[in-house]
Amino acid sequence: MAKKSNISISVIRRLPRYLRYLNDLDKQGVTRISSGELSSLMGLTASQIRQDLNCFGEFGQQGYGYNVELLKNAILSILGADRAEKLIIIGYGNLGKAIARNMDFENKGFELIAVFDSDPSKIGTNAKNCKVLNISELENFCHANKPVAAALCIPMEAALPIAKQLIDCGVRCFWNFSHCDIAMDMKDVLVENVHLGDSLMTLAYKLKNL
Amino acid sequence: MAKKSNISISVIRRLPRYLRYLNDLDKQGVTRISSGELSSLMGLTASQIRQDLNCFGEFGQQGYGYNVELLKNAILSILGADRAEKLIIIGYGNLGKAIARNMDFENKGFELIAVFDSDPSKIGTNAKNCKVLNISELENFCHANKPVAAALCIPMEAALPIAKQLIDCGVRCFWNFSHCDIAMDMKDVLVENVHLGDSLMTLAYKLKNL
DNA sequence: TAGATTGTTAATCGATTAACAATC
DNA sequence: TAGATTGTTAATCGATTAACAATC
Numbered sequence: 383m384a385k386k387s388n389i390s391i392s393v394i395r396r397l398p399r400y401l402r403y404l405n406d407l408d409k410q411g412v413t414r415i416s417s418g419e420l421s422s423l424m425g426l427t428a429s430q431i432r433q434d435l436n437c438f439g440e441f442g443q444q445g446y447g448y449n450v451e452l453l454k455n456a457i458l459s460i461l462g463a464d465r466a467e468k469l470i471i472i473g474y475g476n477l478g479k480a481i482a483r484n485m486d487f488e489n490k491g492f493e494l495i496a497v498f499d500s501d502p503s504k505i506g507t508n509a510k511n512c513k514v515l516n517i518s519e520l521e522n523f524c525h526a527n528k529p530v531a532a533a534l535c536i537p538m539e540a541a542l543p544i545a546k547q548l549i550d551c552g553v554r555c556f557w558n559f560s561h562c563d564i565a566m567d568m569k570d571v572l573v574e575n576v577h578l579g580d581s582l583m584t585l586a587y588k589l590k591n592l
Numbered sequence: 593m594a595k596k597s598n599i600s601i602s603v604i605r606r607l608p609r610y611l612r613y614l615n616d617l618d619k620q621g622v623t624r625i626s627s628g629e630l631s632s633l634m635g636l637t638a639s640q641i642r643q644d645l646n647c648f649g650e651f652g653q654q655g656y657g658y659n660v661e662l663l664k665n666a667i668l669s670i671l672g673a674d675r676a677e678k679l680i681i682i683g684y685g686n687l688g689k690a691i692a693r694n695m696d697f698e699n700k701g702f703e704l705i706a707v708f709d710s711d712p713s714k715i716g717t718n719a720k721n722c723k724v725l726n727i728s729e730l731e732n733f734c735h736a737n738k739p740v741a742a743a744l745c746i747p748m749e750a751a752l753p754i755a756k757q758l759i760d761c762g763v764r765c766f767w768n769f770s771h772c773d774i775a776m777d778m779k780d781v782l783v784e785n786v787h788l789g790d791s792l793m794t795l796a797y798k799l800k801n802l
Numbered sequence: 803t804a805g806a807t808t809g810t811t812a813a814t815c816g817a818t819t820a821a822c823a824a825t826c
Numbered sequence: 827t828a829g830a831t832t833g834t835t836a837a838t839c840g841a842t843t844a845a846c847a848a849t850c
Contacts (some may be wrong), residue, residue, distance in 0.1 A: 392841070394797050398790035402771070416807060428807090429843050436809060444808040445850040461793050462800030476690035481788070483686060490789055491796030531799065555799050557792060561612070572802060574795040576788065578691070579700055580608035582767060583671045585784040586701030587604050589741065589765050590672030592782060602817070626831060638831095639819050646833060654832040655826045 393434050397457050399424070400431070404454040416447035466493040467555075468528065472544055473535035474499040474514050477559055481533060482509045495529060524551035531555035538562045599647050606644055607667050609634070614664040626657035676703040677765075678738065682754055683745035684709040684724050687769055691743060692719045705739060734761035741765035748772045 403424055407415060417428040424431075435441050435453075438460050442448045458464045469492040471478050478497060487494045497509040500517045507514050515523060523529075532553050534541050541560035548556075555572045558564050564573055613634055617625060627638040634641075645651050645663075648670050652658045668674045679702040681688050688707060697704050707719040710727045717724050725733060733739075742763050744751050751770035758766075765782045768774050774783055 390841075391794075395790070395794055397797070398787070398793040399773075401793070402773075402790075418807080427843060429845090430841090432807095432809065433842075440809070442808050443850060444848070445806045447807065460797070462796040463793050465796070465800070467796070467799060476686050476693060480686035480690055485788065485792065487792075490792045491799070492792065531795070554802070555795060557795055563609075563612075570802065572795065572798045574791055574798070576786075576791055577608070578695065578786065580605070580612075581784055581786055582695065582697075582700045582702065583608040583611070583673050584601075584605055585741070585765060585767055585782065586672040586675070586677070587607070587670070588782045588784070589677060589701070590675070592764070592780065600817075628831080637819060639821090640817090642831095642833065643818075650833070652832050653826060654824070655830045657831065 389437050393437055394461075396430075396434055397461055400434075401454065401457050401461070401463070404450055404457065407450050408454055412450055414447050414449055417442070419447070461491065463489060463491040465491045467491060467530050468493055468495045469531040469533065469557075470495060470523075470529045470553075471497040471509070471533045471535060472499075472517070472520075472548075473540075474501070474504050474509065475535060478533075478535035479509075481535060481559075492531060495527060496523060498523075520547065521551055524548070524553065529553060531557065533557040533559065534564075535559050603644050603647055604671075606640075607671055610641070610644075611664065611667050611671070611673070614660055614667065617660050618664055622660055624657050624659055627652070629657070671701065673699060673701040675701045677701060677740050678703055678705045679741040679743065679767075680705060680733075680739045680763075681707040681719070681743045681745060682709075682727070682730075682758075683750075684711070684714050684719065685745060688743075688745035689719075691745060691769075702741060705737060706733060708733075730757065731761055734758070734763065739763060741767065743767040743769065744774075745769050 400420075403420065417431040421428040421431055432442075439456070441453050441456050466488065469487065471482055471494065474482070474497050478499070482494065482497055494510055494512060496512050497514045498517045498520055499505060499514055504514050505516045530553060532548050532555070534544065534556060536544060538561045541558065541562055541564055545556060545564050549568065549571060554570060556564060556574070558573055558575045559578070561577065561579055563575055613630065627641040631638040631641055642652075649666070651663050651666050676698065679697065681692055681704065684692070684707050688709070692704065692707055704720055704722060706722050707724045708727045708730055709715060709724055714724050715726045740763060742758050742765070744754065744766060746754060748771045751768065751772055751774055755766060755774050759778070759781060764780060766774060766784070768783055768785045769788070771787065771789055773785055
């Protein structure tokens, strides 16, 4: 059969993790793996792995298991991580720098094309493979270069106005690190909120209830 | 009734978000709110809010709703965010710096007591309210100061050995930013994995399937 | 072929939503 | 009191796990 139409977000969020393990296996020279082996490696059930994968097609072979490289590439393609959607970073503080320098955009579906900041001492310097531009040039840049995604590495107060400006410039996709929820209601606007503070508090709870 | 014994992680992960909204309301001078009002503000059901809160006790009043300040403090206490557990940061690269400087540890249950790095140019400099120390001093420091938690802002290769060393020093709680899963199997060791790459790939998927 | 392991259906489990009696 | 809104139970929905026939 194959290809369910409505894939749940729970399944999607597991795919990048499968990918990490498959990449490791591939690097180690492992060519095939069964759902059972992978499940004990990752600490989940074989059933779940098979169910997850069968949302998208039939990638295995009875009696054999899964070909590591083939499955890896299939998941890359399912996630759209084999593409190069234009992304800009707003804010070149420590977090913006960390992301610009360390995030492997190319293997995750994006291409970093520019960074923006308002600090004169940063403007004109080199980020990863691109320049740090003045935030005042944002609109011109967007109209000329049409980025589809933006990583918001700016304080909470700045996030909503900048997001609105970006939406007007055609940006449809936000990776939001500012400590607020943005634009949950705007149609056709995608937001992935990363709330590091929420994550830390979850750890506080676990610690308290250890 | 009140106080269920086994609270699901889904409920816990919603609490910090409730807290953010309650903090905002409190700052705006709002003193009471009903589950209905809060639910439309946050984009979820009133039923879910009431169910979530009733895992921990009865914080509302029929016909009135919830007192904002009271509920805010209740959630702070449930999460253990009103404590000050000693935390260290390993790695003072851009990410370590971003977290040291911008994370509001005091309101999230922790106290940052030291940062460690191996780079001589960083050692001895001042982080937020503490020093950057030589990673070679890690064991001595831990035995003297007994941190319970560590934020791992180091590359993947370094994460596991450092985590093991820290566990031997009594650290039981990891906030892991390195691009690997650590120690899922070790008993009594808590890990909150933050996989920024996984988050970005989820965004890639959403974008592809927009 | 026999053994292994998938794809897939059915059963279970848990989480969310709806409903309403209790009560402020 | 009457209106509002909780706390809580029951109903629904979705996700995970188990089981097994299909098949490599």
